[in-house]
Amino acid sequence: RRSYTITLLPGDGIGPEVISVAKSVLSLAASLEHISLQFDELPVGGAAIDLTGAPLPAETLAAAKSSDAVLLGAIGGYKWDTNEKHLKPETGLLQLRSGLGVFANLRPAVVLPQLVDSSTLKREVAEGVDIMVVRELTGGIYFGNPRGFRKDDKGEDFGFNTEVYSGSEIDRIARIAFKVARKRRGKLCSVDKANVLESSMLWRKRVSALAAEFPDVELSHMYVDNAAMQLIRDPKQFDTIVTNNIFGDILSDEASMLTGSIGMLPSASVGESGPGLFEPIHGSAPDIAGQDKANPLATVLSAAMLLRYALGEENAARRIEDAVIETLNMGFRTGDIFSAGMTLVGCKRMGEEVLKSV
Amino acid sequence: RRSYTITLLPGDGIGPEVISVAKSVLSLAASLEHISLQFDELPVGGAAIDLTGAPLPAETLAAAKSSDAVLLGAIGGYKWDTNEKHLKPETGLLQLRSGLGVFANLRPAVVLPQLVDSSTLKREVAEGVDIMVVRELTGGIYFGNPRGFRKDDKGEDFGFNTEVYSGSEIDRIARIAFKVARKRRGKLCSVDKANVLESSMLWRKRVSALAAEFPDVELSHMYVDNAAMQLIRDPKQFDTIVTNNIFGDILSDEASMLTGSIGMLPSASVGESGPGLFEPIHGSAPDIAGQDKANPLATVLSAAMLLRYALGEENAARRIEDAVIETLNMGFRTGDIFSAGMTLVGCKRMGEEVLKSV
Numbered sequence: 001r002r003s004y005t006i007t008l009l010p011g012d013g014i015g016p017e018v019i020s021v022a023k024s025v026l027s028l029a030a031s032l033e034h035i036s037l038q039f040d041e042l043p044v045g046g047a048a049i050d051l052t053g054a055p056l057p058a059e060t061l062a063a064a065k066s067s068d069a070v071l072l073g074a075i076g077g078y079k080w081d082t083n084e085k086h087l088k089p090e091t092g093l094l095q096l097r098s099g100l101g102v103f104a105n106l107r108p109a110v111v112l113p114q115l116v117d118s119s120t121l122k123r124e125v126a127e128g129v130d131i132m133v134v135r136e137l138t139g140g141i142y143f144g145n146p147r148g149f150r151k152d153d154k155g156e157d158f159g160f161n162t163e164v165y166s167g168s169e170i171d172r173i174a175r176i177a178f179k180v181a182r183k184r185r186g187k188l189c190s191v192d193k194a195n196v197l198e199s200s201m202l203w204r205k206r207v208s209a210l211a212a213e214f215p216d217v218e219l220s221h222m223y224v225d226n227a228a229m230q231l232i233r234d235p236k237q238f239d240t241i242v243t244n245n246i247f248g249d250i251l252s253d254e255a256s257m258l259t260g261s262i263g264m265l266p267s268a269s270v271g272e273s274g275p276g277l278f279e280p281i282h283g284s285a286p287d288i289a290g291q292d293k294a295n296p297l298a299t300v301l302s303a304a305m306l307l308r309y310a311l312g313e314e315n316a317a318r319r320i321e322d323a324v325i326e327t328l329n330m331g332f333r334t335g336d337i338f339s340a341g342m343t344l345v346g347c348k349r350m351g352e353e354v355l356k357s358v
Numbered sequence: 359r360r361s362y363t364i365t366l367l368p369g370d371g372i373g374p375e376v377i378s379v380a381k382s383v384l385s386l387a388a389s390l391e392h393i394s395l396q397f398d399e400l401p402v403g404g405a406a407i408d409l410t411g412a413p414l415p416a417e418t419l420a421a422a423k424s425s426d427a428v429l430l431g432a433i434g435g436y437k438w439d440t441n442e443k444h445l446k447p448e449t450g451l452l453q454l455r456s457g458l459g460v461f462a463n464l465r466p467a468v469v470l471p472q473l474v475d476s477s478t479l480k481r482e483v484a485e486g487v488d489i490m491v492v493r494e495l496t497g498g499i500y501f502g503n504p505r506g507f508r509k510d511d512k513g514e515d516f517g518f519n520t521e522v523y524s525g526s527e528i529d530r531i532a533r534i535a536f537k538v539a540r541k542r543r544g545k546l547c548s549v550d551k552a553n554v555l556e557s558s559m560l561w562r563k564r565v566s567a568l569a570a571e572f573p574d575v576e577l578s579h580m581y582v583d584n585a586a587m588q589l590i591r592d593p594k595q596f597d598t599i600v601t602n603n604i605f606g607d608i609l610s611d612e613a614s615m616l617t618g619s620i621g622m623l624p625s626a627s628v629g630e631s632g633p634g635l636f637e638p639i640h641g642s643a644p645d646i647a648g649q650d651k652a653n654p655l656a657t658v659l660s661a662a663m664l665l666r667y668a669l670g671e672e673n674a675a676r677r678i679e680d681a682v683i684e685t686l687n688m689g690f691r692t693g694d695i696f697s698a699g700m701t702l703v704g705c706k707r708m709g710e711e712v713l714k715s716v
């Protein structure tokens with residue numbers, strides 16, 4: 001009997017609701033595959049600030065580090081929006097990513113045939129979209145120094161940040177992206193702003209140099225402004241995209257919205273070794289928190305990614321993914337993906353329906 | 359008789375073709391309104407590199423500065439893509455923006471009723487979209503110092519840039535944006551990444567502080583990743599958007615592609631005083647350069663913006679805009695906006711048709 005420890009970080013807003021559903025689904029899939037899972041639930045984000053005064057308490061990071069994988073709900077909410085930086089929920093998430101060393105964030109944007117009408121794109125444009133955005137997650141302008149505020153001698157205020165990448169940081173994320181592309185359709189598009197930024201010039205140079213190691217992958221380069229356009233003009237041209245932290249933040253959200261169903265999209269963040277971090281790409285949705293309205297499927301599918309990528313438990317992962325498809329095929333929909341003729345359900349009920357098919 | 363000097367900068371790729379059309383249209387509209395225009399044509403971008411060894415020759419900048427307004431075609435092309443930074447066409451454009459002090463870039467993204475089907479968005483989502491993106495153009499990570507490359511003592515390479523804004527840089531672009539919003543539908547959305555970046559925290563603070571001066575404008579704030587999603591989910595929620603240089607580069611291109619007709623979209627860049635810079639938002643399209651296939655209407659409409667904003671010649675501007683609408687109503691379309699039942703024309707012919715209606 002294989003056994004693993006999973007750190008659950010419900011976080012804020014709808015986080016606890018979707019984590020609760022994902023936990024049941026994960027437990028059932030595991031037990032059916034004779035895997036034993038031990039769950040360890042800890043606070044992060046706003047919940048942790050309220051409880052302990054810090055968005056990532058030391059015990060939470062320690063538990064996460066010593067577990068086999070981490071499943072996160074969502075963080076953030078109006079209540080903490082005006083907090084100082086070290087007391088923002090977002091700071092806790094950044095500390096967690098950095099603390100776990102999960103530098104590669106994989107964000108699939110897939111238009112499911114059942115949900116193609118949820119997209120605001122025309123059916124013929126949206127149908128069949130299947131993009132994987134590989135975002136660098138622990139470097140760039142998010143973490144670069146120097147950063148902060150200063151006053152010049154005339155009393156003028158400045159706010160500043162540093163966008164910085166080292167060659168080896170670029171190489172390691174690019175290697176992961178080439179490998180991901182190789183397992184998909186063999187096309188990798190590296191996105192940068194190398195016509196203006198030195199950090200991007202180094203990015204392009206290093207990614208290009210690695211191409212020789214992956215002769216089976218077709219590499220192209222695109223400027224970030226053009227990528228933002230091309231995703232809308234013809235998303236099917238993309239297979240795998242690799243880009244830096246801030247461009248990845250923007251483009252992966254753009255790509256996910258093309259599907260019209262961001263309540264469905266999971267993500268995985270992994271490092272060279274150590275536990276990976278799995279989370280839905282949607283936020284904490286404070287406006288619907290506690291109302292049993294959230295779509296738990298992105299978190300459920302994140303749990304499937306966790307089984308596959310962190311634990312190597314392909315069968316259990318497949319069980320969950322098939323159960324989600326089956327539940328959609330039976331017509332169950334939360335509000336965010338509802339359309340006429342379907343059965344509208346809440347977060348809990350959606351979880352119960354998935355459980356029936358696991 | 360009012361008389362003005364216009365600097366024409368055809369640039370690269372399709373630049374010369376679209377400038378040539380815009381020049382004829384501008385001349386005719388001006389003469390019908392008893393305005394005399396003197397044109398001064400100079401090289402910029404790749405063309406200038408080939409001719410003079412620099413992407414913005416001193417004479418070009420001097421001529422631009424001493425004229426009443428500047429009309430630019432487009433810059434860039436494969437030929438110069440691997441040049442070093444000081445020999446990139448893009449560097450010439452950045453020097454021009456900076457040299458003219460045009461810190462406010464206005465980029466309308468409007469879905470014309472005649473072209474709503476060019477959009478990849480569903481008709482009901484695209485119809486009626488009318489967004490103005492106000493992008494800060496002479497600051498931020500595009501111009502921030504320090505920037506460049508360095509090696510650490512272990513021989514590791516780094517590429518770095520600085521995202522920096524001063525309070526007064528933020529105030530002046532925000533003031534313009536509030537004024538633009540006031541003349542439109544009175545809604546201003548300021549886009550930043552204030553949950554992570556100090557430069558954005560200062561941005562949000564300064565923009566918020568200015569709101570008191572514009573009680574008739576409804577100000578909201580949005581994170582850039584969310585803005586990239588919301589533009590696709592429901593673009594009609596936006597009226598005026600104000601944001602920094604790099605976010606504006608990405609979001610204005612995204613917004614423009616929502617219209618499906620970026621060959622139609624003009625832009626204006628203005629400063630506190632001095633000549634403004636007017637250019638289509640599309641690029642130099644080297645793949646169709648010299649083939650008489652380009653859509654000249656974005657440049658023609660940029661000429662209209664030039665008449666209105668730089669010269670205060672509202673009637674002549676209106677003549678051009680009405681002529682463009684009339685030409686579309688008559689069914690003339692270049693390849694990029696062609697649809698069944700319309701008359702396919704080239705760049706020159708499109709210009710001739712517009713001239714008939716000026």
Ligand SMILES: CC(C)[C@H](C(=O)O)[C@@H](O)C(=O)O
Nearest residue numbers: 076090093094249553554583
């Ligand atoms: C919450 C925020 C700090 C975070 C980010 O910018 O990385 C989020 O937008 C994301 O993409 O996971």
Ligand SMILES: CC(C)[C@H](C(=O)O)[C@@H](O)C(=O)O
Nearest residue numbers: 195196225434448451452607
């Ligand atoms: C060509 C390039 C330097 C430029 C920019 O990034 O500003 C372009 O993309 C634009 O938006 O006008």
